[in-house]
Amino acid sequence: MTQTRTGGCLCGAVRFSARLTNTRFGACHCEMCRRWTGSALLGLTVPTGNIDWQGADHIATRQTSAWAMRAWCRECGSNLYFRVTADGPYAGDTELPIGLFDDPNGLEFSNEIYIDHKPDSYAYAGEGRTLMTRQDCIEKFSLLDSE
Secondary structure, three states: OOEEEEEEOOOOOOEEEEEEOOOEEEEEOOHHHHHHHOOOEEEEEEEHHHEEEEOHHHEEEEEOOOOEEEEEEOOOOOEEEEEEOOOOOOOOEEEEEHHHEOOOOOOEEEEEEOHHHOOOOOOOOOOOOEEEOHHHHHHHOHHHHHO
8 A cells, every 4th residue: 555645834844745655643642752742743654765855954853862853844843753763673764743744534543652651631532542651662662772
């Protein structure tokens, strides 16, 4: 399954076209994602080479942990992506926030990570998602050991 979706930031200075290899997205409730987004990161994993950026000179980046970076639009501040930078099985993947897509319909909410860090003031409806605690993530994604 490959489909192309477009999207961009709030002001339109940064646009992208992404060739999706799946339509499953997840929520991350870790403290960094909550601070970065103001709630949870709802992100769809896309191979970095499958994303074509327009207005890339408006993209600012910051290494936010020993193993990942985050990017935003220099003009409007919209969060653009989270990307693993450490070597390993998840290197080369980019998490695009689903709110950036021009058409976010038809995506499947498949997992929540750092569920034990989610504030008790909200919960997502629906069932059938994989739920992982911080410890589950450390065990599955060994690159998190350097946190």
